[in-house]
Structures are given as structure tokens and as C-alpha cells.
Amino acid sequence: MGTANLPAIVFALSSLPAFAIARMLRRNPARRKDNAPAADSPGKAVLDRRLARLMDMVGMVGLAAAAGLWWAGDDRGRATLVVVAMVVLVNAMIVAVLLSIFAARRKARNRP
Template identity: 40%
Template sequence: MGDGLFPALVIGASALPAFLLARSFARDRPRMATVMRLVGLAMLAGALGLAWAGGDRTRTFAVAIAMALAVNVLALLVLVDVIRRRRGGR
């Protein structure tokens, strides 16, 4: 397997749980479902970016930073949704 292809496959496969969670949230929590779909898409984009980087350290670093930022911003949105639901908001 080429440099960077194995990590790309692992990241791509790890996006599946995000899509499954989105599907389970779709009816009761549509906002959370949307965020989880976006997490899955960010992970797939990161996987494609890692495959594109092909083991080049500079490209891999840039892709990793972009993916980390995207996933963490989306994680904050999940946290905000959880806090709102606990406080009784919608």
C-alpha cells in the first residue's frame, strides 16, 4: 500500500459510525443528525486529503490540521446541542 493510503483508508472507514449515528438521530434530533453527517463528511474529506498527500509530510500535516479543526468545531456544535437539551432548550 502506498504511503498515506493506509491511514486514509482507516480514517475513511472510521467515518461510518458518524453516518450511522446521524441516521439514528434523524427523527428525534435533526440538528444533531446534520452535525454528525458533517463530521462524517469532514472525515471522508480528510481521508481523501491524506490519500492525495501520498506520504508527503507537508501535505499530510496540512490535511491533518484542517481535518482536526473541522472535526473539533463540529464537536463543539455537538456539545452545544447536548448542553441546550439538558437545559430544556431545543
């Protein structure tokens, strides 16, 4: 295993928590003792699905960065390009997650 493979493996492993978070968000909404859905579940379910999709995309960006680093090998120029692209994409995903949360909060606040 070359020295260029270790960062690729680290990037691949670091994307696993994003997939785990997405899976947790996809679970069924909380249910009361009488097996009826929780009162706030429709709006929360929509937000959870949106956040799960975004977290899946964050995980895919991590896996793509790992593949890019594997491809770059010992070429510093290629590796720099891959890391810069990954940083830009992950930050864009963070902004999308925050905008989704703020929009859901604003919508919930305006509800009667």
C-alpha cells in the first residue's frame, strides 16, 4: 500500500458517519403508546427526508474525494484539485443543510 492510498482510505472512512446519520433520519417517526404517529411528524418527516438526502450527498462527496485521491496518487497538483473540490462541495452541502433547517423553523414559527 503506497503513501497516497492512506488519505484515500481516511476520506472513505470519514464519509461513513454521513451515511449513518442519513439512515437514522430515515427511520419511522416516533410513535405514541397507542401506536398513533406523533403530532409533529408530517412537517418533521419532510425535513428528515430532505436532510437524509443531503447527508447522503455529503457521504457521496466524501467517497468521490477518496476516489479522486486514489486517482491522484503522488501527484500533488491532482491531489490539491481534488481536495479543493471536496472542500467547496462539502461547504455547499453544509449551507444547503442549514438553509433547510432555517426554512423549516421559519415555516413552523408561522404556523397557527
